[in-house]
Amino acid sequence: MSDIWDWEKAWDVLPKLLEGLVITVAATVLGMVIASILGLVLAMAMRTPTRWVTAPLKLVIDFIRMTPLLVQLVFVYLLSPPWLPPFTIGFIVLGIHYATYMSEVYRAGIEAVPKGQWEAATALNMSRGRTWGAVILPQAIRKTLPGLGNYAISMFKETPFLFAITVVEMYAAAQSFGANTFSYTEALTMVGLLFLVVSYPTSLLVRRMEIRFA
Template structure:
């Protein structure tokens, strides 16, 4: 316990191993959620280009609903519906689906940014639609969306503390637990903030560099 109520390096070093264990769960949830969001977001973006309103209208409604409701509420609600499913799995899936609705818009913009001449060239070469998408359109679209996807990966990483609401012991939960046991909250929460910064800041620099190179 920190009797001074200000700062104790002994407490900070004492809590660090627990926070590093929590960081592993935080990174795992971010990576798995990002994989789900990247794949599902692309599927949504492609499905939204369908000509049938029976596909696009329900999909747009569901996407808007997910975007306009808080992530925390979604986590708790889904966890209550599927009590037999491990909380970490629910957290990864909900994070992935939530961010997929945002990434679908990034993919949509990337697809629309492909020059019209590329479509016309593929048609002139008599390329099948599937091959046109795989060989011409998607490689260029995904390349254009990488900075946007990187920014959402950082945002997802920073929102993993919401997983504490469904009993996932990630980094923030470890800090809260340590504080409850020792009545020292300043050190663990400060260390959590520093660990988030240490991981997310280099990533943000990489994303910024990609934006400059692709501009």
């Protein structure tokens, strides 16, 4: 058993992995802020009747969805100015990438609002901005929360791609430890456990939200 697993090395790597976990969680939170806001903007922009707006947006959204996140990270990293930190590049690319998916979640939530709500707002002579802010969006966002939660978990699990742009998150920290000690099993196993410790409670919360808002 000692040839396969060394508890001493597992405890040695843990502090470095916890430092990487902080970076991983920070990238996920900042990426989700961008994705949540930009996704809503994209969903509302795609509802405009002007094809001069929707056609280019659809082209950009499809391009981002159909290219791998890893390729996008490396491409933006290579084209970015040297003064821009890799971590900043990482969470911005994560946010934009997932915004294209979240826009569909928002679109579905907006379309799920009964037409009677729109008609009632019109009958009350509410402005378009107040109709969106006070009537439509509160109901739509409430319906989309479980979907947004699932994407947050997916983003968290894809943060290891940040190693490609020199961000030392959990996976990169484990790889560095393994390269120095030739003990990859302990480091990568601990990474998997830390991902599970964070992801599993979040998935339970999302599941409860799905049941509550069903």
